[in-house]
Amino acid sequence: MAKKLIVIGAGMASGRLLEHLLEADPGAYDITLFNAEPRGNYNRIMLSPVLSGEKSFAEIVTHDDDWYGTNRVTCRFGERVMSVDTARKVVVGEKGEVAYDKLVFGTGSSAFIIPCPGHDLPGVVAFRDLEDTTAMTEAAARPGAKAVVIGGGLLGLEAAAALRLRGMEVTVLHIASHLMERQLDPAAGYLLKKDLEKRGITVMLEASTQEIKGDGRVESVLLADGTELPCDIVCMAVGIRPAVKLAQDSGIACGRAIKVDAQMRTETPDVFAVGECVEFEGALFGLVAPLYDQAKVLAKTLLGQEETFAMRELSTKLKVTGCDLFSAGDFADGPGREDIVYRDPARGIYKRLVIEADRLIGAVMYGDTADGNWFFGLIKDGTDISEMRETLIFGPSYQGGASADPLSAVAALPPEAEICGCNGVCKGDIVAAIAGGATDLGAIKATTKASASCGTCTGLVEQVLSVTLGDDFVLPTAQPVCGCTELTHEDVRRLIKAQALKSQEAVWQELGWKTRNGCHVCRPAVNFYLLADWPLDYTDDPQSRFVNERNHANIQKDGTYSVMPRMWGGMTTPQELIAIAQAAEKYGATVKVTGGQRIDLLGVRKEDLPAIWHDLNEAGMVSGHAYTKGLRTVKTCVGSDWCRFGTQDSTGLGIKLEKKLWGSWTPHKVKLGVSGCPRNCAEATCKDVGIICVDSGYQIGVAGAAGMDVKETERLVDVPTENEAIEWTTAFVQLYREHARYLDRPYKWVAKVGLDWVKEVLSDDAERRALVARFDVSQSVYQTDPWAERAEPEAARRFQPLADLTLRAAE
Amino acid sequence: MSWIDIGHIDDVPLRGARLVRTEVGCVAIFRTDAAEVFAASNTCPHKRGPLSEGIVHGQKVTCPLHNWVFDLNTGEAQGADEGRIDTYPVRLEGGRILLDGTAVSRRSAA
Secondary structure: OOOOEEEEOOOHHHHHHHHHHHHHHHEEEEEEEEEOOOOOOHHHHHHHHHOOOOOOOOHHEOOHHHHHHHHOEEEEOOOOEEEEEEOOOOOEEEEEEEEEOOOEOOOOEEEEOOOOOOOOOOOEEEEOOOOHHHHHHHHHHHHOOOEEEOOOOOOHHHHHHHHHHHOOOOEEEOOOOOOOOOOHHHHHHHHHHHHHHHHHHHHEOOOOEEEEEEEOOOOEEEEOOOOOEEEEEEEEOEEEOOOHHHHHHOOOOOOOEEEEOOOOOOOOOOOEOOOOOEEEOOOOOOOOHHHHHHHHHHHHHOOOOOOOOOOOOOEEEEOOOOOEEEEEOOOOOOOOEEEEEEEEEEHEEEEEEEEEOOEEEEEEOOOOOOOOOHHHHHHHHHOHHHHHHHHHHOOHHOOOOOEEEHHHHHHHHOOOEEOOOOOOEEEHHHHHHHOOOOOOOOEEEHHHOOOOOOOOOOHHHHHHHHHHHHHOOOOOOOOOOOOOOOOOOHHHHHHHHHHOOOOHHHHHHHHOOOOOOOOHHHHHHHHHHHHHHOOOOOOOOOHOOOOOHHOEEOOOOOOOOOEOOOEEEHHHOOOHHHHHHHHHHHHOOEEEEOOOOOOOEEEOOOHHHHHHHHHHHHOOOOOOOOOOOEEEEEEEEEEHHEEEEOOOOOOHHHHEEEEHHHHOOOOOEEEEEEEEOOOOOHHHHOOOOOEEEEOOOOEEEEOOOEOOOOOOOOOEEEEEHHHHHHHHHHHHHHHHHOOOOOOOOOEEEHHHHOOHHHHHHHHHHHHHHHHHHHHHHHHHHHHHOOHHHHHOHHHHHHHOOOOEEHHHOOO | OOOOEEEHHHOOOOEEEEEEEEEOEEEEEEEEOOEEEEEEEEEEOOOOOEEEHHHHHHHHEOOOOOEEEEOOOOOOOOOOOEOOOOEEEEEEEOOOOEEEEEOOOOOHOO
């Protein structure tokens, strides 16, 4: 006949014990399970996501009624155990006695409540069970509700983050000088505090709670320094205490908790203990990993098998979405201990390894915890790290020598490796997207956003595709413009010309667009192609332009704008400077001298734009188009007028070029430079078009770059006269306007079509002049000051809100 | 509901937007077609970009700061981004745009 086993407490440790026991020998015991909570075992660790609303309670139940039924466990839930008589071997419950052959204490722990005045007021809860969670959820439902969380440890911070997600105003009070001081060092604690504050959680360190005040219910928390924090709920998460009263009353030997040996036996025969109520070699347990180990050991002991519990290293991760931290081992300072520290403050990354006698003994990581498990393995195994010490902090991918094949490097990347820095997309996200059916770059962009911002990771993304798909991935030769069409930019340009499509509607219809009127990717491109090819037939559509080109000012990250008047060739006058100074003062602008030899007025409110433009217009200045895909600046040196080395009037040529080209729309921005001699003070050799003056005339270079890429210009032609220099430059810009794909700077376009082709076209005198003539036609429409137009009262009105309903309320 | 006349449809550019200041913050009125308007929060949940300055396409708007795309019917972010903007009842009556005053008053927001 099966022996009778009684387990007191249906928690995570005893739940795991039952699983092991039933799996090994389902018939060994008749099991009776007592639980004071009126329910069975659930994953207590997952109460945080239940509190935040990310999970429901049902999702975290590990053993439901069916499970207990199937396994014939007699459940006495909601029933307290009054006493245990170890002499008679019976457990006395509220509803009667049960005899046992073996007894397991799994009574767990209870939250430690600071015994300050008011700690027993309604509204003071712990964060231990479903009842606490429900009380907090209810409090959070009240609009504008405030919570004070006492305790900045693992549990308190998870509660705080969850309550914040529920919309509460949350303040965390922590007695120590940094958060999670048992798991983190001060640096990581600081980064964590910053991240929590970014989410709107107030963190008060070295805050000592004196009293919880309230009349019949919590109203505020009073700190020792006199600060009073009004609140609707107080969550105490300062620690746990093993629940051992029943054991003590039953005469079981206890220290701080129930004393057990390595087989989980108490000092009383046939009585065992497991979980947070246990003390082993003076240590208490709160994290789940050792509890599971204990459960495994006890299952074997109960089945008469040999097993020994041993303490092992622990690692910690915080379950707060977006706060990435990891700690393991011992990271306190000490004699004979050395640190390896890596910091990247801009990205909020911090890693610290603690080494003692060529062994890794501790690790703290914040912001990037991808290598955490690898370090944890080194700590557990006591690996000698002296050989890899120099590169240790960079993680496993840097060990064992660099790999020559880029594909093997990509293949070796762990799933957490970040591929796209702009959008924070990891390799794993991309691989998952590929598994989900994305087989090309466009699909990866659409599903993960990888390479959808700056695009510098495009090659990497393609390598991930290649590694994952193997031979199934062929580098596509042409990418469609966007998801609205199958056509490439080149196709669209060609068809607009060939089919004489002269409106957006014509493009959508004739080219079979899949969307009603395009998207933010294709519409600006189509708008440009149409106006570049049909300047007299098509009217530029401001609603197809990026905000800067629509508002003729650069939007800044705070929603204000920057305003930059043109300074022809970088020349200005005292009168212009006075007008700029006055405008800056009047509209509260910050003044910045730019790299393009102009003055930028930053921080202007949208409503003020027409007025500041009007003022600058009055002083004779026009828009500097510092916001357009069009001509930006022509940077010049002082040239032969002033400089003893100057060979030609570089300033004069720069001004003439700027006056010729300003106001034209181009596929991307265009910057020019004119230097008066090969010393090149205007830095012309990294511009889209850069002219170097020499004694014999003008050297025209094109396709330079000084942005994400840096590239020297390539020589287009040398010409003897200024007029020819202007003609060649204009023709080059027009050729670029007619052929380049939208958002390709000239250097990218020239790389695609080849400089030889450009030279060939432009060397044809008739063709060159025809290009200039077409440019002039376009300029007859587009060379107007956008500021002057929009400073008119009717147009200016559109920069104001349509209506102000806040005034209505005030009435 | 209390419908408030906030202006004429032609005050809002086609495939553009205008702002309305309300007690719940700036609300953007999007004109997606000749006679089709939507009202939604002006603030992108990502980095607070002004959505009224975004490119309006179909019944969607793209944030001008980092290209998050929102469906104006539901306010839900599209594609890989997760987030949503509040939307408000709005209707057209003889060319006038009417916005639900209750939805944008402080009491309803609280």
